[in-house]
Amino acid sequence: MVSEAAGEGRLSIAEADERLNQIYTTTFRHELAAFVADLPEGTKDAPAPRTRAERFPTRLRVHLGIAAVFTVMLVVRWVASDVPYFWPAGPMFLLWGSFLLHARFLRRGGPSQSPPWWVQRRHEYVGR
Numbered sequence: 122m123v124s125e126a127a128g129e130g131r132l133s134i135a136e137a138d139e140r141l142n143q144i145y146t147t148t149f150r151h152e153l154a155a156f157v158a159d160l161p162e163g164t165k166d167a168p169a170p171r172t173r174a175e176r177f178p179t180r181l182r183v184h185l186g187i188a189a190v191f192t193v194m195l196v197v198r199w200v201a202s203d204v205p206y207f208w209p210a211g212p213m214f215l216l217w218g219s220f221l222l223h224a225r226f227l228r229r230g231g232p233s234q235s236p237p238w239w240v241q242r243r244h245e246y247v248g249r
Contacts, residue, residue, distance in 0.1 A: 122157045131160060184223050188216040 123144065127137035140156050147153060195209035202208075 122160065126157075126160050178227060181220075181224055181227060184220050188220045191216055 123132065123137055123140045126132045127134060132140070144153060144156050192209075192213055195212055199207060199209050
């Protein structure tokens with residue numbers, strides 16, 4: 122917490138260094154509360170840490186599983202076909218490229234929160 126406060130500018134570097142040196146010399150956990158008790162409150166707009174489900178949602182895990190299963194099937198088929206060149210490279214490129222695009226799309230926030238244009242128009246007509 123002391124290093125976060127220094128990073129946010131709530132403590133000067135010298136004060137944070139002094140507190141950290143004292144923190145490292147403590148031996149009991151209950152002694153640590155005195156070092157952070159007088160810190161000013163942090164910013165309220167700081168985002169909460171994301172959960173595992175938010176970082177790697179179910180639909181992305183399903184996409185990963187499908188891409189992995191198809192990759193194994195393609196490689197097994199290639200080994201069984203006795204073809205000298207690695208023909209599964211094309212389909213695998215499409216599989217993993219679509220997975221990476223899906224992950225990038227979700228990382229950027231996914232679809233906007235407003236409904237699509239056709240849903241908005243339907244509500245306009247229903248309201249009349």
